[in-house]
Amino acid sequence: MTDTPATPRLTTSAFLAMSLDGFIARPDGGLDWLLEAGADLGDTGYDDFFAAVDSMIIGRNTYDIVAAFDTYPYAGKRVLVLSSSLESVDWPDATVHRSLDDALRTLARENREHVYVDGGTVVQQFLRAGLLDNLTVSIAPVLIGFGIPLFGPLDADISLELTGTRELRAGFTQASYRARPAN
DSSP states (O other), rough: OOOOOOOOOOOOEEEEEETTEEEOOEEEEEEEEHOOOOOOOOSSSEEEEEOOOOOEEEEHEEEEEESSSOOOTTSSSSEEEEEOOOOOOSSSEEEEEHHHHHHHHHHHTTTOEEEEEEEHHHHHHHHHHHHHOOEEEEEEEOOOOSSEESSOSSOOOOOOEEEEEEEOOOGGGGEEEOOOOOO
């Protein structure tokens, strides 16, 4: 009898910024408030975080915002876009997936180990499904009053363990959490 090694569990992490009142973007996806507030932000740990992930799952809204960038920011990463309306994307090593389950099966089949979960709707899906392991949130010292919320309705409480806090430049703060398993 041959022992089969266990399949490594996929680690899922989100690294986001939000306004003090909990929004990740304006209703139209605008990030002007974040870019203005973060002009002198300095090192947030994002570069080290990004270097540690081998793949990303993003939603359609995030795709639309990033597609308008002058420079493609995900070079070297496997990108899975969750969308019910896109047929394909013109990014390197990127594919469209109709469901979270399909995207996760693809990542497992490809032996991915650490996925960056990005975009408000996608982070909310992972939270509701109990699939988000780590969450780092940088909080901008600005209230924008309305927009796309980072967190949405949940079916139950999600307990988080604080793993770190730090004060960043430009008045930002950052908190990192690990999700506690449900009892």
